[in-house]
Structure formats: C-alpha cells, structure tokens
Amino acid sequence: MVLAAGTGTDVVRAILQGTPPGAVYALVALGFVLTYKTSGVFNLAFGAQAFVSAAMFFQARVEWGWSTVPALVLAVFVLAPLTGLLMERLIFRHLRTASAVSKLVVAIGLSVALPSLFETLTGFAGVAGRTPEGLVPDGATVFYDPLGVYPFSRDELVALGVAVVGMLGLGALFRFSSIGLAMRAVVESPRMTELAGIDADRVSSVAWMLSSFFAGMAGVLIAPRFNTLMAPDFFHLVVVAVAAAAIGRLVSLPRALIGGLGLGIFIALFRTFLPRWSADHPWLEPFQNNLTPSMPFVVLFGVLVLWPAIRRSPAAADPLSGVDPPPPSLVSATRSAVLTRAARVFGVCFLLLVGLTVWFRGDVVWVHLVTQATIMSLILLSVTVITGLAGQISLCQGTFAAIGALTVFQLADRWDVSVLAAALVGAVIAAVVGALLSIPVLRLGGIWLAIATLAFAFFFDAVMLKFSWVGGGDSALLQGHRVPRPVLGPWDLADDRRFLVLVVVVFALVSVFVIRIREGTTGLILRGLRGSEVAAESVGVSPARARMLAFAISAAIAGLGGGLLAIHQENVNYGNNFTPMAALFWVVLVVTLSARTVEGAAQAGAAFSLFNSVILRGDGIGWITRGHLPGFFPLSPKWRFVLFGLASIQFARHPEGLVEHGKRRATAGMDARLAARRERAEPGAASSTAQQDPPSPDPSKVAAVGKQP
Amino acid sequence: MTPALELLNVEAGYGPFRALFGVTISVPAGGAVALLGANGAGKTTVARVASGLLEPSAGSVLVDGRDLTGERTFRFARAGVAHAPEGRSVFATFTVEENLTLSFQRLLGSDGLDDGLERAYSIFPRLGERRRQVAGTLSGGEQRMLSMARVLVEAPSVLVADELSLGLAPIVTDEIYATLEAIRASGTAMLIVEQHVGHALALCEHVVLLDKGTVAWEGPADEAADVVVSRLFEKSGG
Amino acid sequence: MSVLFEATGIQKAFSGIRALEDVSLKVEAGERVGLIGPNGAGKTTFFNCVLGVLRPDAGQVLLDGEDIGGLPVHRRARRGIGRTFQRIELFSDMSVREHLLLAERVRRGEGSLLRDLFGRGGPNADERRRCDEVLELLGLGDLADEPVEALSLGQGRLVEVGRALMTEPRLLLADEPSSGLDRGETDALATTLRQVQGERGFAILLVEHDVELVASFTERTYVLDFGHVIAEGSTAEVMSDELVRHAYFGDIGNIDSESRS
Incomplete structure (x- = not known):
C-alpha cells in the first residue's frame, strides 16, 4: 500500500514536472500545424526561428543591457512575426505549387541559414557554460511548491503561465474573432475559404506571423532549460513539435496541443520511472542514461513507424483538393550527352591540374584541405545516390558516415585491425544499418521519410553514441590520435601526399560505380520509382526492395567515406564531423549544387572544405591579387551556411541543382547547333539531345500520332 | 442587358489534363441555365472556372460584364458569384453556426450577422435545430443544406450549384430545389450543374449539354429532354 | 473461351x-x-x-x-x-524507350547490382528489339528518344500502354x-x-x-x-x-x- 501511495505521488510529481515543458511543446506544435495547414510547408526552420528570438532576447538583455520588457518586445513581438512574414511573402508564397518535399528542402536550407545569418548580422556568438536569461530574475533558483509534491522553479511557472495564456488566447482568437475563424477555415480548405470571399493568402500571412510568434515565444521560454544558447539545441524543439503534430496527424490543432502536453508529461514520467526499473534490471541502465534526453526522437520515430494512420494523406480533408493541378514533377529535362562529355573531360583535366599543383606546390595545409575535400565528396556521393537517384531525402547520412568512422576506430583501437580493412567493414555495417532502417521507414515516403531519418539521426546521436562499444565510451570521445594511418604494401600512408593519392583513387572508383549503377538496371528502376512509384509498381517493381538497395548503397558509401575521414584526421571527431546538424548541411549543399551528378558531389565536397579558406578567408582573391586583400576580408565562416542555405531555396524551381541548371543552360546553345549539324549529316534521324525546355504538349501532335494506324 | 456570367471560349484543365475545349456559356441576369452531360464531360470544371477556383488556360470569364479572368477566387466571390461545390463541401470541424458566420461576416458585417443567421434558419429550420452541431457529423442532406444556406441568404447575383442531388434522398433534393425556386424568384441568376436532369429541366429555361469538354447542344429546356436521351445513349447504344 | x-x-x-x-x-x-x-x-x-x-x-x-x-x-x-x-x-526525366526498357528488364528479372557494377547492367539487343516492336506497334517509333515531358497527353497514354505491354499482360x-x-x-x-x-x-x-x-x-x-x-x-x-x-x-x-x- 505504502509503495502504491508512493508511486501515486511520483506519478503526480512527474505529471507536474512534465507540464511546463509540455505546455511549451504544445505552443510550438500549434504553430507548426498552423503553418503546415495554411501553407503546406513542413517548417523545419521553426527551431531556427525559436533560436533567433532566444538569441535576440539574450543579446538585448545581456549585451545591450536592456530590461526584460523591451527585449521581449523586440525578440518575440517584432522580430519573430517579421521573420515569419518575410519567409511567407518572399519564399513560400511563390512555392505554393511545389511538391511537399521541395518545400521541406527549402525549410531545411532556411534552418541552416537563419541562425548563421542572425549571428553574422548581430555579432552574436553562441553562449556556452551559462544558463541563458529567463524572463524573470532568479528563474532557475527560486522554487514554489503549491501542492507539496513538486517544487516548480520560477522559470517553469512563467513558461507554464505564458504557454497557458498563449493557448487560451489562441483559443479565444479562433473561437471569437473573424480572423481566427478565417484561419481555421484556411486550415481546413483554402479554396472554400476563398469561395466565401476571404483572401486566403492574407490569412496565411497572418498565420505565419502568429506561428512564428509562437516559435519565438517558445524559444525564449525554453532557453533557460539548456545551459547553452546554441542553434542545435533549438532544433530539438522542432523535433518535439513534429512529434506532437504527428500525434494530431498534422491536421488537428487541439490534438497537436494534447500531443505537446502529453509528450512533456510522458518524458517526465519516463525520467521518473526508468531509473527504478533499471535498478531492478541492470541491463536497462545504459538506456536510462542515454534514452532520457532523446525521448522526443524515440517518440517521433515510434509514432511515424508504428502509427500507419499518419501516413494517410491529410490533404484528403480538403473537399476541393482536386482543383489543384498535380505538383510539377521534381525533375526537368534530361542532361545532354554533350554536357556530360564536356563535364567529364573538363573535370578530369581540372582535377589533374589541381592535383599536380597540390602535389608539387601545396603546403601541408593545402594537402590536408584537398584530402578533406575529396573525402567529403565521397561522403556526399551517398546523397547523390539516395536523393539524386532514388529521389528520397535522407537526413541521417551523417550517422551512416559516423558508423563507418566509429567502426574504423573500434576495430583499430581494440583489435588492431588494419584501418583500410576496417573502413570496408564499416561500409558493410553502415549498409546493413541502412537496409534495416529502410524496412520501417521506406513505407513512409516523401516528407515522412525525411523526418524519420532525422529522428533516427538524433536517436543515434543521443543514445547509441553513448555506448562504449559504439562511441568509445566517456574516456575516448575520441581525443588525440587514436586511429593510425595505414601501410599499404611498400607505401606508408602516414605521408599526407600518399594518403591523398589513396583517397583520390577510392573516390574515382566509387564514382565509376555510382555512374554504372545509374546507367544500369538498378538506376533505371530507381529513376522509375522516383518518377512515379505507382507506375513502377504496375510493371512489377517492388518499391521496398529497390529502396532498401538504394539505402544500403548510399549508407555504404557514406560509411566508407566516414571511415576514410577518421583515418585522415586520425580520430573520429564526431562532434565536428557527423552531428545531425552537420548532415543537414550536407544535404543542403548537394541539392543546391547538383544532386544528380557525380561532379555535383565533388563540387559540394570542395565547397564544404574549401569555400571557407578560398573564398571567405580571401585566400583565393589574395592569390590572384598577390596579397592585396580588400579590407572586408576575412569574412565570417558562417557565410557558408547563409549562402548555401539561402541558395537551396532554388531547389523547388531547379531540382537538378543551381550549378547544374547553369551548366545546362550554358551548353544548350552548343547542343542545338550540334543537333542541327547531325540533322544535316543524316536527315531523318532527328533525335532530341537538345531537349532544354520540353515544348508544351501540342494538341495537333496527338491526333497525328494516334491516327497513324 | 449584360449577362450575369459569361464564359467565352474557355479552355481549362488540371496540369496536362484538358477538361474544356473552347466552351462558351452565357447566363443572362436573372436567368437560369442547366448544364447537363455525362460523367467527365467537364461540368464540374465549368463550375470551377465560373467561380474562379480554376484559372482557364485560354478564354475569359466575365461577371456582370467585368473581366475577372485570372483573378483570385475571393475576387469572384466579392463580385457576387456564389458557388456551392459538389460533394460535402462544408467546413467539417466547424459548427453549423460557425460555417454560416464565416460566410456572412464579410457580407453582412457583425451587426447584420444575427439577422443573417435567423434568415438561414428560417429557410432551413433543420439547421437551426442543429446550430451547435459540428458540421462533419451532419447527414449528407443537412451538409448540402448548410452549403446552400451559406450562399443563399444574401441572394448572390450568380449562383453556381454543382451536383446538388448527388447522393441525396429524393425528398431532400425536392426540398433543395424548392428553395432554389424561391431564390430564383428574387432575381439571382443560376448555373445549375446536374447529372440527374429532371429537376434541372424544371427549374431552368435554358440548357447547355456538354460532351467531352465541348458544348454539344444548347437550347430551350422544353426541347432538351429528347436531345439528352438521343445524344447520350441512343447514339452510342445503337 | x-x-x-x-x-x-x-x-x-x-x-x-x-x-x-x-x-x-x-x-x-x-x-x-x-x-x-x-x-x-x-x-x-x-x-x-x-x-x-x-x-x-x-x-x-x-x-x-x-x-x-x-x-x-x-x-x-x-x-x-x-x-x-x-x-x-x-517516369519523369526518362525517355519513351527507357519506360519500356524498365518494364522489360523487370519482367525478365535480370537486374542485379553486381552486373551494374561491372558495367553490364544495360539492356541487350534482344530487349531493344522487343521494345522497338512495341513502339512501332503503337506508332511511337519517332518519339522513342524523347523525354516524356515533351509528349502530349494522348501520346503519354500510348506510352503507358506500351509500358504495360512490355510486361506481357x-x-x-x-x-x-x-x-x-x-x-x-x-x-x-x-x-x-x-x-x-x-x-x-x-x-x-x-x-x-x-x-x-x-x-x-x-x-x-x-x-x-x-x-x-x-x-x-x-x-x-x-x-x-x-x-x-x-x-x-x-x-x-x-x-x-x-x-x-
């Protein structure tokens, strides 16, 4: 009995403890659903927006010495809605007809760009080692215990209070005001709302401002719960919001609210009781230590994978959804043979030139950078396979690479296995993990697949990495030189230049493989699936099997690259190389440049490793001007994130990649001339290599062809 | 007199799908036109173009002589085009009263709102009984009434009604058509899209018959019945 | 029957x-x-x-x-x-012929990653001949190398028919x-x-x-x-x-x- 009573108190305590964060989660989830439903944007940049407001608040309070109210007004009441309005007006409104996946990629780009943009503009540097300011003084140290069960900190009470007021306000707005009614109407069906004479675009703008306000508010409220103020912390907030929103199947505002609250309480309950179970069952202990911080990801993953209902399209709720034309396909015209040939010749010459320069003239730093760029290119080839070829957005490529790197470390450190053999083993393990992961997630498809892989990446980051047999344990989160360089026959690859040769050879081999896969049956099937899954199924393609293969190939490439990176850097450096946020940036880079081609991956790898020193630090300009650098150099390395993040906005319009798009345009004229010449040489054998922009369907053609028989 | 609604050489479709090939239809002020045709003939697409839900790829749409081609849907609504789309087109999560409020607020202002609601409930007493009920839980007929009530209270200058009788019990259909008669008497022009012809022919004086996205025949209602039968069945069956 | x-x-x-x-x-x-x-x-x-x-x-x-x-x-x-x-x-971004080849290769079940890696994953002459037959039958011969984005709806329907035919339904x-x-x-x-x-x-x-x-x-x-x-x-x-x-x-x-x- 005593035990039961004690358990009862604990349950109550956990519920109380979980309520304040739960209320904040609910706030974010509401905002998330609001933007999703009013504009179809799965706004992963929500966390970035929350971070911007939290950082603005901190900056104003601490750096500029403002008092709470003006700082709050600036950060939450002005900056947040303004950001939302700009995002809607300048970006997402123009992407209305784009596919959900394209919008997701744009949102990912923004989530990479926004924090860096804010930091470069305001000079804000992440805060570490201190708790960010809350809304009230001594928020974290003064406690109240109204029920005698759980002492609420001041911050928690404020968070709870604000969240409750926010939700009540939203409820009142929705129930009693005309704009609220209009917003709910747009959530259900923008078309029908317009039929009632209401401008749905304007309502959608208001919804963006409102939801961004919520994001900003949540950011300021949640900041004191972390003891740092960094962008990645706030990305967690999005994940929680997505989980809560997923519970509401992304369509129901009340359910999203309940989902958020429930998630907060569930996490608190888990934290209370898991330690006890693990006291009785020691095997649970590592999970207890590791699982707690990552509950949101586990819940999200579980919800996505185990709850088939959310996969059903919520668009069916709009009775007029049939009016919308099908979204334009994710692809444009095929690449011409001329461009492919020219790019290959140019690419090889360019690489030879760079290689020779680096070999003979480059100093240690340059050899190091070029090696890094080549390895990154190799890793990014995995994105070429999964995104460019199979058309899936996977956000856990960093995890696959980490698996390769950690395998090399473990095998070399524990059993003295040759690192090159270990890298191959790492690729195999990554492939197996990728294939296994694909089983639950590949039924999802589209945005849900992306989100599930993101949840997996965070899960690995928070849980798996902490196991000593994965991440090397506390002692070794991989400082110092733990991974040796290999010796290959007569060559000791401790020499950086020789190692570079090895890396280039591996990259070239894998590139050839990727091209052959693309041109072979596997590529044909994957491209078919990318083009139309139902059509591919109708001729007998098993989507599950093909996607599993794509995932496995992609994971193997990433794993191999990760292993090489560990060998190159002589340790794993998980935090610098492989975090989920880093992997997010990889995807942004590749889709911005070109996800379809091998050289796209190479350019992305070069951009990742060299952009900073060549462009931003001014080395490139300096080399040309022989040391006369304009005064504004060096630029902040953050511009890399800003530029590529913002450039990925173009993904919706040019899914083949910006650089690729430019190249295709540049060679279009040459193509046309060549085609004309061929036409003259062998009349009648008109082929269509120069299909730049496909002509719109010509009605007369149909009749002509159809009537031939 | 300027027609209340005119579609001139309209071509329209969904992405690569072309549903209308140069359709011209004119609804005179105060007149009623029935749009008949088989499944897939393009009737619903005509209705959508007429109310601005779908932008035609060629041709133009005139409301009261004003060219609204390419304008956003809400501009059509503000110009006096009311559209009762096919199917269960109500805001399912709203209560009956909220559904009506959304439509009336802009037209009647907050002062006229209560008055408008009362009028809606007097036309459809069943809705008054269920004013607090969530619309998604209403029966098919009640949802249809609700979507009609939304467009009927403040007699619009043009009413576009799509497949009113679809899936409804005959007695409910009768009821709805009786209401339409009353609205018509008050001067509203109508474009009635129907698959079931009986009611439509009784209500409208002019008939347009669509076939594969083109106007196959048009003429007065009393000649229409024979034509419909011969066009759509006997020719193909024979 | x-x-x-x-x-x-x-x-x-x-x-x-x-x-x-x-x-x-x-x-x-x-x-x-x-x-x-x-x-x-x-x-x-x-x-x-x-x-x-x-x-x-x-x-x-x-x-x-x-x-x-x-x-x-x-x-x-x-x-x-x-x-x-x-x-x-x-299949967007694929030519008319590739549509048929895909169906043909799936029907034969000859796709294998290993063959692809050795550069032998492409279609053979027999498969090409079969595709061309169907293309001719449908009157699509002249369009074989066009990307499908360039086709009209009616031609697209014929490509769908051709693709289905390759599976020998x-x-x-x-x-x-x-x-x-x-x-x-x-x-x-x-x-x-x-x-x-x-x-x-x-x-x-x-x-x-x-x-x-x-x-x-x-x-x-x-x-x-x-x-x-x-x-x-x-x-x-x-x-x-x-x-x-x-x-x-x-x-x-x-x-x-x-x-x-």
Missing part, C-alpha cells in the same frame, strides 16, 4: 460507408469488357481492389482460377495484370483512358488500342465514364451504382437498359414521357 479473371463477392467499406457491396465480375481471355457507372458508384474502389492497392473486406480475386487476393501490387503485375492510369503516371486494366482527351483524340486512342489488342490478344477491362467509348470498344459491360452491379451483359443490351439510364440521368424517363404526352 476460358475465364481469365474473376472477382467474386467483393465488399469494401471506408469508415462505415460501404463503397462496394458484393460486386462480382468476370473477364474471359482476350475479351474486351467495360465497367461504367456514375460518379461515386465505386468504380475506382473496385479497380484498386483488383490491383491490390486496397484490400477488400470480403470476396476473392482470381486470376486463372488462382486466388491472388493476398499479393501486393507488384506481384500481381508480374502475374500478368497490367494497367494504365487516369491521371497519367510516367493477360489482362489490361485501363483506367479512364479518355479523360482529358477530346473526342478526336479519344477515337484515335481507341483505334490504336483495338489494333494492339487484336494483335497481342490480351483481355481489357475498361473503366470509363465516356459512354460512347465503352459502347464502341467493349463486347460486354458491367454497370455499377451505389456499390452494386445493377446491370451486366452485352454492351448494346446494357446501354438500352432503363435502370442504367436512371442511374445516370435520374427521372429523365418521366420528364421524357411528360414532354411527349
């Missing part, structure tokens, strides 16, 4: 609303069968049950007397059920092939389809709302309304059936007689 395909007692409900109540349908080898019905009659639901996109609540789907009700979509395709789509579904399910086409294009498509069907001898189940096309193309017709088969028989008979007219046009009979009297 032997019964090729048979669906018996198919039932399907969505959250309480019955879309199909006891629908049975038979197609004999090489036969052209129509399935018509007004909006919301359950045509699409039935179609999806046959293809394996939906699982019926009750009833059997038999191909050659064998129950295929438990198979996923792609396995049914390999057993010989081909299809075309109402909302055209082509015994039953082709054509889902409203005339939608989005005007009368002339529809007639042209029907002519081609009839010719190809005559040459290859597969059976067609044509789901259509273009009554004229069904009347001219099919030998037998089933009519669905409110989830029931309300009429079946030779197409000419069905077309003059009073019940069918009523399902399509409501009380036209009464109006008709009134206006004549």
